[in-house]
Amino acid sequence: MLNGPFTWYTLSDTFDDFKKGLKLAQNCGAKSLMVLTCTQNTYPEQAFNGLLKTCSLPVFGGIYPRLTHQDTLIEQGALIIGFKEEYQVSVFPDLHLCKSEEALEGLINLELEKNKNFGAQENFLMFYDGLMANVEDFIDCLFECLDHNITIAGGGAGYLDFIQRPCIFTNNGLQSNAVLLVTLPRKITTSIAHGWQIFKGPFLVSEVQDQTIQSLNYQPAFDVYSQAIESASDYKFQTDNFFNIAKNYPLGIEDINNNLIVRDPLLSINGQLQCAGKIPINSMVYLLESNINNLVNAAEEAAISLFSRLTSSTEQTAMVFDCISRVLYMEGEFDKELQVINKHRTSVTLFGVLSIGEIANSDSGVIRLFNKSTVISAW
């Protein structure tokens, strides 16, 4: 009988080591397993699928660019958490086939109906394919269709080369274009931080198509963006250095309460900026900047805020969904962020993933997609 969560991790990228870990986890008395692996691993897909399908316990998780365990960054290897409770997992597969809001709503309502609208459950983790195009439509629709407020934390899985591959773990094997909603047995508490500040702006988003800003202030978006950076820094945009510069200058959408929702520009194509999340038309966006200290401080504040709110000793598990771009930005100093979070830890376990997009509730309760942010959760 487990007292707390079973935790096993390896820095080895071999499939044999993973199998050993999974066997241990299955035999530890756990009733459900969270499995997280690194994109660096070279697990044979067919054999891995076989393992998932034959796993006797409910299994959920995904393949992420990096993993974390307490203050350790795991660049290759795997992490398995065994829970003494049986977590209920709802799978929303093949979301790329839902081309309209109605189709998405139909799929979500079907699953909600099957699960009786999740009953009284209000606490969830969300694992999803970070490279699927309609995750924001999904969370908007989920929020609209649920008949009660929920608290949620999650992060997008997938590969940093932005080539979409199956990356979500289910008992039916690896899946792409899928979302997993995992019902937690206890109340989840979350804290969000990013540490980015306004550097320039505002700019009017005059033309936009979902995640692609076509024009800012009625001019080609890339022109406005690059001129603003080049005029205030030594950076010069070349044909091949967009991401290296852009990772330092994300965009921020300011809401009415002066909260900034960060949007990470990923690519520049034909004078347009493709971001990791939607930007509403006619919204005002700012160019943001930061430094390692600010980012680390923000993460620490989030950790303090979260762990100080945990009063119950039953909350033994803490999980971090930290944006992979923070690692890319901080590079070797990212360990500091892990250390400050771990420093304030009051839970038995602390682990996490470096994700492509983060999910959490806004202050109003709406489910939101964040970029370049840290979502710390505990339950």
Place this chain on the structure above:
Amino acid sequence: MAIGNKLDLKTMLKVFLKVCFNRLDLMSTHIYMYCDHKGIPIKLAPLESAHYQSFLSIPKKNQREPWTKSTMLSNFVERLNKAQKNISLEYQPGKYLFGYIIPDHGLLVFETHYALNAEVQKALSSILKKLAISCYTSLVHDSLVKEVRSRQLIEKKVAFQAQHDGLTGLFNRQHMNKLLAEAIQNAQINKKIGGILFIDLNRFKPINDAMGHSVGDQILLTLANRLYSLSNEHIDVARFGGDEFVILLKDLNSNYQETITQAITEVNQLLAIPFIIKNHSYKLSCSIGYALFPLQSNTANNLIKFADIAMYEAKREKSRQGKQYTSSMSDKIKRRLAYVDDMKLGLANGDFKLFYQPQYNHNDEIIGAEALLRWHHPIYGTESPAVYIPIAEESDLILDIGQWVLEQACRDIHKIEKLQLPKTFKKVSINVSAKQLIQYDFQDKVMRAIKENNISAERLALELTENLLVENIEDSIQLIASLKANAIDCSIDDFGTGYSSLTYLKRIPASLLKIDRSFVAKIEKSDESSAIARMIISLGKALNMDILAEGVETIEELNCLKKLGCYQYQGYYFSKPLPFNEFVKLFN
């Protein structure tokens, strides 16, 4: 704040609410629209009021209930509608409702976790004016879309009706003509062959008459569905009218005869399945004629006409295999039409005469006569009634001929009545055709002829064949009874050759049964004929009808009939049919 450029009202408002959600960090948001009595959103006219309805909420539910069940929200909206100006409520510490008027269209509510500042609220008022314009645009658009859709539906319906038969949903005559014309053209271009099958149900009319049109329609509908199962890209099926159907076979190759034979077999198989309507089972058959294109014609009208002609030929021959049109069929029809014209002329020129064949009793006393029509064709001489009566029956000329027979017989009876008639002489009978019998004023015509010629009604009798009676059994019973009440007797002619069913015979108030000549010929030598005659005689006695044997030609036949108990006769043994002048000499 973007309102978006969507034209559908709900979509437009949803885009607006989503933008509000993101920009104002809302907890929930709701739109209520003023609606007409059907619940359709409207624009209020100045000083007009209307009830409002919940139109859109994000999220859709609250605490597992629809928002409409939230008393707090309902009360707030009611207060907002009454106030017709922006209001707010801090319903619990740090949680607010803000209400706004969408001018002339509805109400907007935001639920927030902070107090919206005055500047934002002020900015909202101009946005809401724009939203009202967008609402109006969407309403106009919605009504236009509805109108266009209903027009499209009507156009579709009209187009469908223009091409399809109202009862069966199959293609109609007009559309089939068009399809046929196209098929002919394609056949010519692609060097293919096509066929047009004309199908007519046999004896459908009696079912329709006896069981009513609803049953008839059900049968046609069932058959239409069965025939439709044959249709594919090479086969079209149409209802041509009444109980006529047409099948168009396209793109046939050199083995076209085989394909057509196969199609005819399939049609017959479909008809062989009983039609179960209202717990009754009906069995039907059909006659099929067909013509080929472009081999036999390259015009739609001709092909349909040819297939129709071939169908009639098949019907006449009682063929179930279908008949292909041949030019000789048209020639035959032309000849028949010419023959009908000759008959019309003959009737006008007085070429038709009534001959009378006397009838006798066993004491050799004259008891009556049957009036028989004779036609002396100016070229062909005396024509056989077996030839011209069926042709006259096919056209309506039989009605003119029948009327002439009735009137001439009455004129002759009038002359006879002036003579010294033997007491045994009672009646002159005339033959009545099916078409005459179904005339609504047939009895009136009979009574008028009697009256106009000032003769006793009991001198006239009508002869009806049993087949004719059975086809219109209920009407026939009524008519015969009514004629009998007016002293006009009816006899059943050619008895024994048709249904000869006791069940209907006992219901027909006829006075005389005439044994058909086929049973009388050489009756003394045929056990079968004498057995049938005996049966008819005992049947007549049982039903209190007189029995008369037709076609008595020899003394042997007469003696045999006497032995069997038949005491009234007609035939060459006694007298051949005589011209009126010679017939009246019998009374001298």
